[in-house]
Amino acid sequence: MKRFLKIYWNLLVLALIAFSPELSISQGKTLSQDAEISILTCGPGTELYSSFGHNAIRVFDLSSGIDEVYNYGTFNFSTPNFYYKFASGKLLYSLSVSTYNRFLFTYDIEKRWVKEQLLDLSEPDKQDFYKFLQINRLPENRDYQYDFLFDNCATKLPEVLTQVMPNRLQFSDEHLESKKSFRDLIQENLSYNTWASFGIDLALGAVIDREAKPYEYMFLPNYVRLQLENTTLDNRPLVSKSIDVLKFPENRPETIFSLSPIFWFVLLLIFSCFITYKDYKKVCRNRWFDFILFLITGLAGCLIFFLWFMTDHSSTAQNYNILWAMPLNLFIAFQFLKKKNIASWVYNYLLILIFLIFLVVVLWLFRYQVFSPLLVFILAILVLRYSYLYRLNRHKQ
Numbered sequence: 098m099k100r101f102l103k104i105y106w107n108l109l110v111l112a113l114i115a116f117s118p119e120l121s122i123s124q125g126k127t128l129s130q131d132a133e134i135s136i137l138t139c140g141p142g143t144e145l146y147s148s149f150g151h152n153a154i155r156v157f158d159l160s161s162g163i164d165e166v167y168n169y170g171t172f173n174f175s176t177p178n179f180y181y182k183f184a185s186g187k188l189l190y191s192l193s194v195s196t197y198n199r200f201l202f203t204y205d206i207e208k209r210w211v212k213e214q215l216l217d218l219s220e221p222d223k224q225d226f227y228k229f230l231q232i233n234r235l236p237e238n239r240d241y242q243y244d245f246l247f248d249n250c251a252t253k254l255p256e257v258l259t260q261v262m263p264n265r266l267q268f269s270d271e272h273l274e275s276k277k278s279f280r281d282l283i284q285e286n287l288s289y290n291t292w293a294s295f296g297i298d299l300a301l302g303a304v305i306d307r308e309a310k311p312y313e314y315m316f317l318p319n320y321v322r323l324q325l326e327n328t329t330l331d332n333r334p335l336v337s338k339s340i341d342v343l344k345f346p347e348n349r350p351e352t353i354f355s356l357s358p359i360f361w362f363v364l365l366l367i368f369s370c371f372i373t374y375k376d377y378k379k380v381c382r383n384r385w386f387d388f389i390l391f392l393i394t395g396l397a398g399c400l401i402f403f404l405w406f407m408t409d410h411s412s413t414a415q416n417y418n419i420l421w422a423m424p425l426n427l428f429i430a431f432q433f434l435k436k437k438n439i440a441s442w443v444y445n446y447l448l449i450l451i452f453l454i455f456l457v458v459v460l461w462l463f464r465y466q467v468f469s470p471l472l473v474f475i476l477a478i479l480v481l482r483y484s485y486l487y488r489l490n491r492h493k494q
Contacts, residue, residue, distance in 0.1 A: 170250030186409035298469035302416030395427025
């Protein structure tokens, strides 16, 4: 798990850095009547940080020598206390500008598809749109407080459109075939038997299990593209033309089964059964096994506690994974290193842990929070071991 979190962190940071340089683009130009403003949607990549795709705005005017891409998904890596701000959700993201060719080059190298939607705007609307972007990219305006669900590179696009053309856009939801929660929408871009999927379900709380409103689907780039195809401006289609700029098949990371979480969780369950059976036969307990079990669940609980109560991430609140991954386990772990004289209250604590796991199952059944399917193996291991340790103590009394 530690290795997974480290890889996840590094990939996410590297991905965002890749888009961070801002070029010096001339300001104060006026668009010609032949100018085009379009929305770019980029397909998912094979790494976790690119699994959800990307959106940006292109302004193209051959007569004025303008071909710029406005990107809301960037930040300044040299920000003081960068890692703390990133982890706690306090890092500011920014609007940056690059040339179209430079922007496209990255996706061509990564073999990720790019689709472009030309917007059917009047000349005054184009000027207003471009003026808005020029003002928005000024140092005093470019930064914003990033939120994975409600304020990111994708949500910025409909927000900008409605600000430039207030009360003139009509969003239809006919393209949405069924109602989905935020978690459902996130998992559309992932495979369940991956560490990425498990890690996201572990870190995000019950707040993302509510049903998303049609407009809220646009926290994901591809749903921005689909929504724009079903949006009108002054009762005419907003998108005049769609172009496949780069054609590549959908990128899906290949999962090696021997490295997948289900393989390791099944292996761990078998090992736990074996250790517990041996202990049962000898009427004893494996101190190091119990220590590691409580230590890992305690560390996981501390991470969940940090994300829930000590960060600004809206999506990590009300995370009831903390019921099985109890932070207190981190301290209880050292009790189980003792050969004898374990405090009697520790065994009563085991009963509480078993009850909390039962509560997790109830919350899951009623879909108050949807947990990772892989959690079944972890809960089975915990119930098995907690029950045995409690029974062992009763037997020795």
